[in-house]
Amino acid sequence: GIVVEGGVARGAIVDGERVEADAVVSCLGAHRTLIDLVPGEERKEVPTLQLLKEERPLIRVTLDVVAAGDVPHCDFYRLPEATPGKDEVVVGEDGQRAIKRGELGDPEVTPDKWFKGKSWMRVSFPDPTVAMVWVRATDDFVKMQEAPSMRYDVLDYDGAAVRDLVEKVKADFLVEFPHCTVKGAVATPPLRQGLCHSPTRYASKCLRPTTPYENLYMSGFDVAERSFEGAITAARATANAMLGYDAFDLYVIGRDVVEDLVNGRVAPPVDKPKTD
Numbered sequence: 054g055i056v057v058e059g060g061v062a063r064g065a066i067v068d069g070e071r072v073e074a075d076a077v078v079s080c081l082g083a084h085r086t087l088i089d090l091v092p093g094e095e096r097k098e099v100p101t102l103q104l105l106k107e108e109r110p111l112i113r114v115t116l117d118v119v120a121a122g123d124v125p126h127c128d129f130y131r132l133p134e135a136t137p138g139k140d141e142v143v144v145g146e147d148g149q150r151a152i153k154r155g156e157l158g159d160p161e162v163t164p165d166k167w168f169k170g171k172s173w174m175r176v177s178f179p180d181p182t183v184a185m186v187w188v189r190a191t192d193d194f195v196k197m198q199e200a201p202s203m204r205y206d207v208l209d210y211d212g213a214a215v216r217d218l219v220e221k222v223k224a225d226f227l228v229e230f231p232h233c234t235v236k237g238a239v240a241t242p243p244l245r246q247g248l249c250h251s252p253t254r255y256a257s258k259c260l261r262p263t264t265p266y267e268n269l270y271m272s273g274f275d276v277a278e279r280s281f282e283g284a285i286t287a288a289r290a291t292a293n294a295m296l297g298y299d300a301f302d303l304y305v306i307g308r309d310v311v312e313d314l315v316n317g318r319v320a321p322p323v324d325k326p327k328t329d
Contacts, residue, residue, distance in 0.1 A: 055079070055086075055269065057095040062269035076295055080273035082107075082247055083260055084204045097265045101257040107204035108279070109164050109189050110243035114222045116184040117237040120230075124184075129176040129229065133162035165192045167221050170228060184233070186222050190243040193218070207243050215240050247274035262287070262294035270295055 055077055056064040064073040079086040084107060087099050139155040162171045167188075175187040193214045195205040219238050227233065248254050262270050274280075276287035292310045293303065302308045308318075 054092065055090040057091050057266055057269070060095065060097075060265075061267040076268045076270060078270045078272055078291060078295070080271075082245060082273065083271065083275045084202055084248075086269075086271055087259070087264065088202060091266065091269075095266075099259045099265065101253075102259050103202050104253055105203065105257060105260075106249045106251065107202075108246040108249050110195050110205055110207070110245050111187045112190050112194065112218065112243055113241045114186045114188065114219055115239050115241075116186060116223065116226060116235050118182060118184050118230075119234045119236060120181055121232040121234075124178040124181050124230070124233075125176075126178075131172070131174040131225075131229070133168075133171050133173060134158045136162075164189045167191055167218065169221065170225060172225075174222075174225060174229075176226065176229065184226065184230070186226055188218070188222055191218070194243050205243075205245075247279050250278065262291040 054066045055062055056066065056071060056073075062074075062077040064071055065077055066072070079090065081090070083102055083105065087102060088096070091097075135157065136159040137155075137157070141153045141155065142150055143153045144150050159171060162168050164173065173189050177185050179185060190205075193208070194210050195207055198204055198206055219240050223235050223238060227235065248260075254260065259265075260271075260275055262272065262276055264271055270291050272284075272287045272291040274283055274287070276290060277283035278286075289309070289311060296310055298309050
C-alpha cells in the first residue's frame, strides 16, 4: 500500500516494511492507486473515478511452435467487433422495399465466454519459434464489480480452467496458422489493461499525473492511453509534474524535462508568472 498521512504521501509498504520517500509514483492504474492502495482513513472521494470502466483483462498464452513456413512480421488480429453487418431487404406496410443496414460486429460474440473461431484474439511472433496469443479473460477468470467502481476482480480459478482455455486457444491458433505445430504452451494470470477508451475517460479530471494527495503521482496507461507511445507520454508528463514544470513552461516558453536535459538545463525556471 501507499503511506498517506494528513493527505500527504510519505512512502510505501514494501514486503510488509515501511519505505520512506519524498514522492511516490504509481503505474498501477487509477482504480488501484486511488482506491486500493490509499489507506481507508485517508481516502478521498473521487466521484468521476466511479464512472470509469476498466477494460476486460487479457490472458497471454505463449506457444512453443515449429513453423513449416514463414510467420507474420506484424500482429494478427481477430476482431469480432469489426465483423461486417448483414444488410436485409424489408418490405414496409405500404409495400415499399427498403434496405435495413446491419450493425457492425457480431452480436452473438461476447467476451464473457470463448466462442470457437470467433472470439477476440491477437497473435504476435517475437521469434519464429514463439507465438504470443492474447485473449480476453472470460468469466471463468474475472468478474466485473458492481460497486464501488466498474473494475474487474480476478477470481479464484483452478488449473482445469486454464488447461481448457489453453486447448481452445491452441485449436483456434492452428486454424489461423495451419503450417505451425504447437510443442508446448503456458498461460499468464489475467493481466489488467487499464481503463476503457471512452469519452468519459478523456473528460475525467482525475486522470492526471497529479492526484488529490500531495507527493503522490500517477503514470502509465491511465494517464495517457493504452499503447507504448501512451506509456512514454505519461512518463514524460509525470516527470514534468514532479519537477514543477507548469503550463507557462510547457505552452508559453516551450520547456519541459526532456528539452531541458537536451539543452543542459536541469531545473525549470524559478522566476515566472504563477499559473493554475
